[in-house]
Amino acid sequence: MKSRRTTRYRNTLSLTAIVAILVVVASLALVGLGIVVSKNRVRALGEEQRKVEDEIRLLRTEIDKLAQFKEKAFASQRVQPRLTKIATMLRPLDEGRILVMPAAAPAPAAVALSTDEAPVPAAIPVARALAQNTPAP
Numbered sequence: 001m002k003s004r005r006t007t008r009y010r011n012t013l014s015l016t017a018i019v020a021i022l023v024v025v026a027s028l029a030l031v032g033l034g035i036v037v038s039k040n041r042v043r044a045l046g047e048e049q050r051k052v053e054d055e056i057r058l059l060r061t062e063i064d065k066l067a068q069f070k071e072k073a074f075a076s077q078r079v080q081p082r083l084t085k086i087a088t089m090l091r092p093l094d095e096g097r098i099l100v101m102p103a104a105a106p107a108p109a110a111v112a113l114s115t116d117e118a119p120v121p122a123a124i125p126v127a128r129a130l131a132q133n134t135p136a137p
Contacts, residue, residue, distance in 0.1 A: 072078070
């Protein structure tokens with residue numbers, strides 16, 4: 001009878017060594033994946049920041065254009081013909097005709113015309129003028 005050849009187990013790595021290698025490879029893969037995800041997140045935030053900065057730049061340009069348009073639209077040379085056309089009575093200011101009032105003394109809180117009447121508040125000039133010009137009954 002022929003002797004039977006038995007197959008021998010040729011793997012010299014033990015089960016614990018294989019598990020340890022798998023754990024190390026899996027942890028390295030997770031660390032690499034974490035780095036990639038982190039860099040992608042930073043890049044996405046950078047892109048978002050760049051878009052916001054571009055929008056701010058466009059808004060500033062638009063504000064500058066509107067300010068220039070406002071200055072141009074309300075310039076004296078453009079407003080004066082419009083006012084003349086609609087027949088307003090406005091005339092250019094003459095420096096010699098501008099009145100400058102000196103600083104006045106503070107007004108009294110109330111003016112009493114007589115001792116038996118209620119005082120008229122000084123903040124109401126029309127009422128005070130009427131009270132002073134109206135004869136007592």
